[in-house]
Amino acid sequence: MKKVLFNELYYQIIWFLVGIVLLVDVSCASFNPSSYKSIEDCVSATGVSVISKNDPGYNDARVGERVRFQQYPRMITYPTNTTQVQQLVLCSNTFKITPSPRNGGHSNTGTSSLNDSLVIDISNLNSVDIDTVSQTAIVGGGIRLGPLYIQLAQKNFTFISGICPTTGLTGVISSGGFGLQSRKYGTTGDLVLEAQIVMADGSILITNSIINADLFWAIRGGGATYGIITQWKLQLIPAWQTVTVFTIEYPYDPNLFSSVLKSFTNFGHIAPDDLSTTLFITNTNFKIVGHYLGNDDQIYEKLSNASLLTYNGSPIKGCDRESIEQNFLLRCDHLGARAYFLDPNKTCTRYDYLNIGTSPYASNSFTYTIQNVTYPPAATAPGVVTQGILSVYPPGPLQAREDVKTKSMYFDGPFNDTAINVIIGLLKQMPSGSFAELLSYGGLLPTQSTNLTAFFHRNVAYHLLIQAPSTSDPTTNAWINQWDSNVRPFSNGQSYQGFEDPDLPNFPQQYFGNNLQRLQNIKSKYDPQQLFSSQSTLNTTPSNQQTSSLFGQCPFVHDEAVPARRSSGNKMFNLIIWDKIMFNLWVIVIFLIW
Numbered sequence: 001m002k003k004v005l006f007n008e009l010y011y012q013i014i015w016f017l018v019g020i021v022l023l024v025d026v027s028c029a030s031f032n033p034s035s036y037k038s039i040e041d042c043v044s045a046t047g048v049s050v051i052s053k054n055d056p057g058y059n060d061a062r063v064g065e066r067v068r069f070q071q072y073p074r075m076i077t078y079p080t081n082t083t084q085v086q087q088l089v090l091c092s093n094t095f096k097i098t099p100s101p102r103n104g105g106h107s108n109t110g111t112s113s114l115n116d117s118l119v120i121d122i123s124n125l126n127s128v129d130i131d132t133v134s135q136t137a138i139v140g141g142g143i144r145l146g147p148l149y150i151q152l153a154q155k156n157f158t159f160i161s162g163i164c165p166t167t168g169l170t171g172v173i174s175s176g177g178f179g180l181q182s183r184k185y186g187t188t189g190d191l192v193l194e195a196q197i198v199m200a201d202g203s204i205l206i207t208n209s210i211i212n213a214d215l216f217w218a219i220r221g222g223g224a225t226y227g228i229i230t231q232w233k234l235q236l237i238p239a240w241q242t243v244t245v246f247t248i249e250y251p252y253d254p255n256l257f258s259s260v261l262k263s264f265t266n267f268g269h270i271a272p273d274d275l276s277t278t279l280f281i282t283n284t285n286f287k288i289v290g291h292y293l294g295n296d297d298q299i300y301e302k303l304s305n306a307s308l309l310t311y312n313g314s315p316i317k318g319c320d321r322e323s324i325e326q327n328f329l330l331r332c333d334h335l336g337a338r339a340y341f342l343d344p345n346k347t348c349t350r351y352d353y354l355n356i357g358t359s360p361y362a363s364n365s366f367t368y369t370i371q372n373v374t375y376p377p378a379a380t381a382p383g384v385v386t387q388g389i390l391s392v393y394p395p396g397p398l399q400a401r402e403d404v405k406t407k408s409m410y411f412d413g414p415f416n417d418t419a420i421n422v423i424i425g426l427l428k429q430m431p432s433g434s435f436a437e438l439l440s441y442g443g444l445l446p447t448q449s450t451n452l453t454a455f456f457h458r459n460v461a462y463h464l465l466i467q468a469p470s471t472s473d474p475t476t477n478a479w480i481n482q483w484d485s486n487v488r489p490f491s492n493g494q495s496y497q498g499f500e501d502p503d504l505p506n507f508p509q510q511y512f513g514n515n516l517q518r519l520q521n522i523k524s525k526y527d528p529q530q531l532f533s534s535q536s537t538l539n540t541t542p543s544n545q546q547t548s549s550l551f552g553q554c555p556f557v558h559d560e561a562v563p564a565r566r567s568s569g570n571k572m573f574n575l576i577i578w579d580k581i582m583f584n585l586w587v588i589v590i591f592l593i594w
């Protein structure tokens, strides 16, 4: 009797589970994009929140952190789950409207907000699930760095990536990702274990080092152009107990620049892996910023031995041992060390600086004219403003948007005297609102293969970032352009793909080096009809239509020459249903065997 009852219960459970699987799948598969008359109808059927050109919040919603670009997407959408992302991609594909996936909105040239595109802003896909035993986390593709660090810290873990809390994790991994701990642990992409991607046909692919391994290699440093990444599995790092941070401000004396610059480039790339240093220069300020993983009492010795605290053999004013140790060194917990770089008062207790939500930017203060209508500043996107703020700390301040131009260059070793003289000449003329940031590479990276992932720039010593306000002022424009003509010849010619630069003469090679051809092949394999076009440098089929110019083509002008993206809506729809049916059959068979 007991056995019969048990059997009945057993079958009931099986059918209940099968029912759930079917129900979930039917809701997914029943979406038929070709049954709608327009992309607007199709998007509306997905139930996502949408902002269109005539909505009051459009002007604000269309731009992310960077506002340099004059690009006007057709609609901005905010899906809240992967099924909606699939449906939006299907709408895009059916109506031949380029999708622009958006995470942190930091793209320099607005590749996450392309002209006439469908912006798929995945900032609501921001869950963080930590497994303390395997020291891994499954996180939503829309998470930003600040909330990620905070949530990992709650379980005493951290991850390796950049400083800025609003930067999107997916955008960073797609660029490769370099943080202050990369000299010891490698790039952000090196610590990724798996990803879930919505492909151009609306299907979902899992990629890791075994399944779809070529795609897994490409999405870590090879640009964001293969599909929409909705989930990552990350290898976490147990949090460090103490991090020593420092900012050594030099007297603002341009004669000092060349001595410090020379000493710095002799030292930063060969410093111990635990120590990361950056030289930061504005037109009023000149400093070294450092981050040491641990409690190092020897930092003074290290900097002093590297001649970074002396000038012409004498100690630089304010750079004696006592001043350095009392005024400049700070021991923080690992999360506080991240906050330190954001806090103008240089404390490591302002965790709130990391606590930003899904829409962390202050309303933009720029006025735009779109189709002869002038939109005022401060139009805020409705309904997406304060979500995602974590309750553990007070909300962080809203972040300013920037309208800037940048230059990115890599150097293979110490700077020679000629290079230093040219650089000092430009630093002396720096326009206000600009900066130069020289970041030490080296450490673990040069010991790795340049094709470990698609991130190529491993065998380098320094990265130089120059930023200036984007303006019509000819002096400022001439100044930033001179970095290309005067300083780039001393570099190794490469450029970080995370700081896209439309002026680069041969950017595909400069971003991806010897990995370029392999990336182009992977792009052709996984997105043969080139639906995603944020890196059209990789859009290579057919080969006789290869373009050497990313920025002359897809991102700004919709390219009608690209072959039809799909032959028929029903064919793709059937493919997806077929995938689902096969998947269901497998689930049922496994349950029955069990």
Ligand SMILES: Cc1cc2nc3c(=O)[nH]c(=O)nc-3n(C[C@H](O)[C@H](O)[C@H](O)COP(=O)(O)OP(=O)(O)OC[C@H]3O[C@@H](n4cnc5c(N)ncnc54)[C@H](O)[C@@H]3O)c2cc1C
Binding pocket: 064, 065, 100, 101, 102, 103, 104, 105, 106, 107, 108, 111, 112, 113, 122, 141, 142, 161, 162, 163, 164, 166, 167, 168, 169, 170, 171, 172, 173, 174, 175, 176, 177, 178, 179, 224, 225, 227, 228, 229, 230, 498, 499, 534
């Ligand atoms: C202020 C600032 C600080 C930075 N600091 C660092 C740093 O410390 N270290 C570092 O390595 N880099 C840094 N960068 C560069 C940064 O890594 C890149 O700009 C990165 O691409 C930004 O990603 P995002 O998600 O914020 O931007 P987005 O503009 O949202 O996305 C960037 C690109 O990725 C695509 N994309 C976004 N989400 C997805 C998705 N889910 N699936 C597929 N494609 C997607 C977009 O379409 C776009 O082409 C910084 C940039 C800025 C502006």
